[in-house]
Amino acid sequence: QQQVKQSPQSLIVQKGGISIINCAYENTAFDYFPWYQQFPGKGPALLIAIRPDVSEKKEGRFTISFNKSAKQFSLHIMDSQPGDSATYFCAASMNTGFQKLVFGTGTRLLVSP
């Protein structure tokens, strides 16, 4: 019940295209859903996050869509650029007095020029 399932494992998108990564969770107590971007040799960096009281959040080219009834959320990267090539992780946490993140298995995105 603590798992977050992420797909696809890898993704190749042409420059200018839309990258879509999907995640699903089981635990309805989760109340915070961030996406992290990780470049090789670096730690994950927070990209965008959403709480379940909204269905969509947009920051620049990045959008999270959230479907509470389906227990699914997704990351959309519009106008994908070669610099977006990285590994993306979805995560979830619940309020237990502190934020303990449960991560998905990651999606390796390659944006071809």
Added chain:
Amino acid sequence: DTGVSQDPRHKITKRGQNVTFRCDPISEHNRLYWYRQTLGQGPEFLTYFQNEAQLEKSRLLSDRFSAERPKGSFSTLEIQRTEQGDSAMYLCASSFPGVADGYTFGSGTRLTVV
């Protein structure tokens, strides 16, 4: 540099040796976390400190692992009698209380046990 700093960046050790990693969090952050990331996987929670108190430990943190945060500043993670299965990236993160967006990871320490 106002980020989370981890040292060393890379460590190669022989099986059975002890290793210690250090994490310096963002100075204003009183919450500190350790995660472990194996190749091709997402980070997994190991332990959490609020100031100097270790408030939660994952079952992943076996008896060979110990973490400390003296005086609520930097933290150390020690692994005794290392095993090949300990090979991973060890990530430290820090945050403000109650502010999810303040969760900042360091670049990690990559441990290779040979």
